Amino acid sequence: MVLKVFFPSCCSSAESGILIGRWISEQNSAVVLAMVHFPFIPVQVKQCLSEVQRVTKVSVSVLGSWSNSKQEKEESLSEFFEDLGMIFSHELWIQITKEGDSKFWSCSTLQKHSNNSKEEEIILVYYDQRKVMLSHLHPPLDTASSTENKADDASKLAAIFDTVAKSKVLFMIDRYDDGPIKLTHWQSDGVEASVIVELLKQASVPACMLLTFLLSLVSGICRSRVLKFWPLSFLWSKLSTCEQLGHRLQHLQVISSNKKAQNHTQLMRKANIFVSLLIDVALGILLMSWLYRQNRIGQLADTLIPGADHVAEELQDLLQWLMGAPAGLKMNRALDQVLGRFFLYHIHLWISYIHLMSPFIEMILWYVGLSACLGLTVALCILSDIIVLLTFHIYCFYVYGARLYCMKIYSLSSLWRLFRGKKWNVLRQRVDSCSYDLDQLFVGTLLFTILLFLLPTTALYYLVFTLLRLLVVIVQGLIHLLVDLIDSLPLYSIVLRLCRSYRLAAGVKFRVLEQQEGKPLRLLMQINPLSYHSVVQTYRLPTYSCYPKDSWTSLCRKLFLGELIYPWKHKGEKQD
Amino acid sequence: AMEERRYRSASGAPIALQCRQHSACCRELAVRCPRLQLRSLSAATSAVWLVAYGLSALSENSMVLSAAMFIVLIGLIVYLHFVKVDQESLLVIGSLGIQVTSSYASGKESTTFIEMGQVKDVVINEAIHMQKVIYYLCILLQDPGDPQGVSEVVPLFQSSKPRLDCLIEVYKSCQEILEQRKTAPQSS
Numbered sequence: 001m002v003l004k005v006f007f008p009s010c011c012s013s014a015e016s017g018i019l020i021g022r023w024i025s026e027q028n029s030a031v032v033l034a035m036v037h038f039p040f041i042p043v044q045v046k047q048c049l050s051e052v053q054r055v056t057k058v059s060v061s062v063l064g065s066w067s068n069s070k071q072e073k074e075e076s077l078s079e080f081f082e083d084l085g086m087i088f089s090h091e092l093w094i095q096i097t098k099e100g101d102s103k104f105w106s107c108s109t110l111q112k113h114s115n116n117s118k119e120e121e122i123i124l125v126y127y128d129q130r131k132v133m134l135s136h137l138h139p140p141l142d143t144a145s146s147t148e149n150k151a152d153d154a155s156k157l158a159a160i161f162d163t164v165a166k167s168k169v170l171f172m173i174d175r176y177d178d179g180p181i182k183l184t185h186w187q188s189d190g191v192e193a194s195v196i197v198e199l200l201k202q203a204s205v206p207a208c209m210l211l212t213f214l215l216s217l218v219s220g221i222c223r224s225r226v227l228k229f230w231p232l233s234f235l236w237s238k239l240s241t242c243e244q245l246g247h248r249l250q251h252l253q254v255i256s257s258n259k260k261a262q263n264h265t266q267l268m269r270k271a272n273i274f275v276s277l278l279i280d281v282a283l284g285i286l287l288m289s290w291l292y293r294q295n296r297i298g299q300l301a302d303t304l305i306p307g308a309d310h311v312a313e314e315l316q317d318l319l320q321w322l323m324g325a326p327a328g329l330k331m332n333r334a335l336d337q338v339l340g341r342f343f344l345y346h347i348h349l350w351i352s353y354i355h356l357m358s359p360f361i362e363m364i365l366w367y368v369g370l371s372a373c374l375g376l377t378v379a380l381c382i383l384s385d386i387i388v389l390l391t392f393h394i395y396c397f398y399v400y401g402a403r404l405y406c407m408k409i410y411s412l413s414s415l416w417r418l419f420r421g422k423k424w425n426v427l428r429q430r431v432d433s434c435s436y437d438l439d440q441l442f443v444g445t446l447l448f449t450i451l452l453f454l455l456p457t458t459a460l461y462y463l464v465f466t467l468l469r470l471l472v473v474i475v476q477g478l479i480h481l482l483v484d485l486i487d488s489l490p491l492y493s494i495v496l497r498l499c500r501s502y503r504l505a506a507g508v509k510f511r512v513l514e515q516q517e518g519k520p521l522r523l524l525m526q527i528n529p530l531s532y533h534s535v536v537q538t539y540r541l542p543t544y545s546c547y548p549k550d551s552w553t554s555l556c557r558k559l560f561l562g563e564l565i566y567p568w569k570h571k572g573e574k575q576d
Numbered sequence: 577a578m579e580e581r582r583y584r585s586a587s588g589a590p591i592a593l594q595c596r597q598h599s600a601c602c603r604e605l606a607v608r609c610p611r612l613q614l615r616s617l618s619a620a621t622s623a624v625w626l627v628a629y630g631l632s633a634l635s636e637n638s639m640v641l642s643a644a645m646f647i648v649l650i651g652l653i654v655y656l657h658f659v660k661v662d663q664e665s666l667l668v669i670g671s672l673g674i675q676v677t678s679s680y681a682s683g684k685e686s687t688t689f690i691e692m693g694q695v696k697d698v699v700i701n702e703a704i705h706m707q708k709v710i711y712y713l714c715i716l717l718q719d720p721g722d723p724q725g726v727s728e729v730v731p732l733f734q735s736s737k738p739r740l741d742c743l744i745e746v747y748k749s750c751q752e753i754l755e756q757r758k759t760a761p762q763s764s
Binding site for chain 2: 512
């Protein structure tokens with residue numbers, strides 16, 4: 001079988017030494033992690049390797065030798081290397097030789113315990129050690145769900161990524177240290193660290209503790225008995241602002257927990273929540289500064305009352321139109337007048353209520369606007385709640401119209417069955433024939449005729465108010481969609497994919513480098529980053545999804561029958 | 577060793593197949609699609625701009641013309657970056673895997689690498705496309721649970737759609753390398 005040697009590109013210019021890494025026998029591949037330079041004592045090397053093996057649980061061993069000769073003195077070295085091969089117990093001893101500055105290295109293997117000198121083909125794969133160590137390999141989304149046979153089918157690449165990632169301890173020993181062993185690996189170009197990152201890490205611990213303490217206070221207040229009395233708890237459940245605030249509180253709890261993130265997914269989730277909160281609060285403060293400048297709140301309050309008045313007047317005009325001959329249809333005069341006057345009285349009540357509130361509007365708006373500093377999502381939820389409160393009369397009219405219409409439809413269908421001599425059997429949940437008395441039939445037929453001819457009037461009122469209600473529902477839905485988007489977008493992952501695309505790997509790609517006859521095949525392994533679509537799908541934050549659960553057919557059916565529709569009913573649990 | 581041969585695609589356009597043998601177990605096969613013609617491009621854009629100019633002259637609003645120019649520019653960029661494929665190549669490395677690359681006209685390359693353990697076989701399939709029956713090359717992926725099953729079919733050369741003679745060449749090249757993994761003894 002073909003032998004594959006994964007060689008870190010940072011070690012290409014290292015001095016002669018021996019190669020240490022991991023041998024994966026099932027795939028016939030050797031992953032070189034580092035190089036040990038002369039002088040070294042083999043016993044100490046073995047000790048160090050067993051120590052590393054114990055800590056990282058990766059079976060690191062000596063794989064072979066590497067000779068980088070600037071002049072022609074390889075003969076003695078090659079014998080020396082073969083003797084070394086005897087000392088270190090390994091089935092296959094790999095010898096890589098580089099002459100001068102040539103790109104083409106010669107690679108040969110020595111089988112110790114078998115004498116067949118079968119010429120295996122060798123493939124030399126260069127990889128960027130730092131990038132492979134930092135990146136996280138994502139399995140394809142459809143296979144991620146199947147958990148059986150995961151250990152057996154671990155892809156070959158996952159094994160390689162795993163090996164490099166787990167050997168972090170090995171990379172802490174450097175050739176500039178004073179220890180017994182001098183190593184070369186990706187850190188040999190200079191140990192990297194960022195002062196800011198270290199400072200932030202140190203500062204985050206007390207900050208987290210403070211945040212946890214504050215959060216426990218707040219959640220204690222929220223859970224207190226005072227807020228659980230019936231009118232208040234009903235109000236809290238209806239307002240979407242409270243739900244959004246609760247959601248954000250949960251996010252804060254996740255961030256401020258003391259436990260370090262166990263694996264990659266948890267770390268990304270924490271980072272995404274943190275960035276999302278930061279952006280949210282920043283946008284909210286921006287909005288607040290825009291609102292409070294140039295007395296915009298006063299202007300808003302000034303336009304709010306005339307706006308509500310205008311809406312009420314339009315509704316009155318609409319009702320007058322319905323009470324006349326709308327669109328040329330001839331309505332039943334008496335029913336028309338009754339319904340029209342009923343709704344007109346409601347509007348009159350509503351207008352007086354608004355005028356009662358008008359002196360306090362500006363102050364209320366001013367204080368409510370302050371809560372925009374909690375985040376843009378909270379401000380949008382408040383806007384949605386204000387819209388709900390201002391259009392409450394439209395909701396009432398819709399409920400009245402729908403109930404009237406629904407009652408009419410049900411009685412019509414029941415009387416239609418009577419008309420044909422049938423009856424609904426509640427016990428058997430089906431339509432059965434039934435013999436009615438003559439006077440029952442007479443009264444039933446009369447009622448049926450009356451209701452049938454009154455149907456167009458009721459239906460028209462129902463249609464008009466349902467359309468208005470749907471308009472308000474659509475506006476509310478759009479606002480909630482926007483809030484959902486801000487809540488669930490994994491901004492940190494997207495920016496990471498943009499700037500450090502090697503951290504999120506979907507796979508690898510190979511590039512064939514220049515070849516020379518007689519030398520092993522040279523390939524460059526690069527990281528194939530995840531597509532943006534997969535990034536968003538994998539790292540989406542869970543939100544309270546409020547998409548309509550009803551399909552179009554069931555919605556139409558409900559509208560036809562007059563059942564009340566609540567398309568944005570919030571579910572109780574989180575949806576991923 | 578590199579050789580290039582000319583073939584025709586399923587719709588009759590001329591395409592070129594390049595075969596490169598890097599080593600005994602590594603082969604690269606690239607199919608080059610017909611390039612974007614300057615004539616058709618300029619004809620399409622001039623037609624759209626003439627119509628937009630006529631509309632803006634009729635409605636005396638210069639916004640129509642500027643909007644049309646903007647849309648055409650954006651559309652051209654989207655077409656070059658996401659739609660027009662220049663070259664599709666297949667890199668078969670014995671005992672490592674198969675790599676499928678599509679290069680777009682704007683220079684973007686989209687790559688997928690399939691490990692050899694997942695590859696069951698490379699076959700030529702028939703498909704009904706609109707009113708004709710075309711042949712296409714595809715990679716069959718192994719189902720991890722069922723040794724006889726196929727979990728996924730990955731079609732190759734979808735933009736260039738070469739005809740059967742070209743596909744047979746590619747098929748033979750691939751099979752030579754895939755056979756090596758069956759005849760090579762497993763290492764202990």
